[in-house]
Amino acid sequence: MTDYSAHCHCGKTEWTAKLETEQQGHILCHCDTCKYLSGSTFTLNQIIPRSALNITKGESSLGKYTYYGDSGKGVHCYFCPTCTSHVYHHQEVMGPDTIVLRTGLLTNGIKEFEPKAEIFGKARLGWEKEVAQTFETMPPA
Numbered sequence: 001m002t003d004y005s006a007h008c009h010c011g012k013t014e015w016t017a018k019l020e021t022e023q024q025g026h027i028l029c030h031c032d033t034c035k036y037l038s039g040s041t042f043t044l045n046q047i048i049p050r051s052a053l054n055i056t057k058g059e060s061s062l063g064k065y066t067y068y069g070d071s072g073k074g075v076h077c078y079f080c081p082t083c084t085s086h087v088y089h090h091q092e093v094m095g096p097d098t099i100v101l102r103t104g105l106l107t108n109g110i111k112e113f114e115p116k117a118e119i120f121g122k123a124r125l126g127w128e129k130e131v132a133q134t135f136e137t138m139p140p141a
């Protein structure tokens with residue numbers, strides 16, 4: 001179990017995340033929603049317990065954007081209201097205690113973690129090379 005620190009682009013939001021060794025990998029998501037929300041071609045994420053995330057600065061002022069996923073349930077995206085960096089997402093379909101952390105913002109994690117899997121591979125762009133096991137949408141439950 002290691003504590004990784006992170007901050008948003010402007011520095012008004014800071015957080016740490018405890019990750020077990022088996023969680024120390026990025027999941028690349030190629031889905032169209034990630035393209036819109038990040039302005040890039042994929043995002044880097046990890047599914048962790050909410051209790052493993054500690055927002056040390058700016059938690060009370062986090063912005064929240066909600067959209068509805070394929071399940072019809074809400075996905076709540078929490079972001080710095082000043083610079084719009086996304087800290088984490090909470091998908092209602094995963095239950096109240098599980099979140100999706102944006103691992104691409106972990107100061108050391110982004111350099112140390114290898115990609116472990118790619119999801120929504122069907123939306124990968126033609127020039128992007130496969131770097132990990134790829135699932136067309138989500139891995140089988």
Ligand SMILES: [Zn+2]
Nearest residue numbers: 008010080083
């Ligand atoms: Zn910020």
Ligand SMILES: [Zn+2]
Nearest residue numbers: 029030031034
């Ligand atoms: Zn996605």
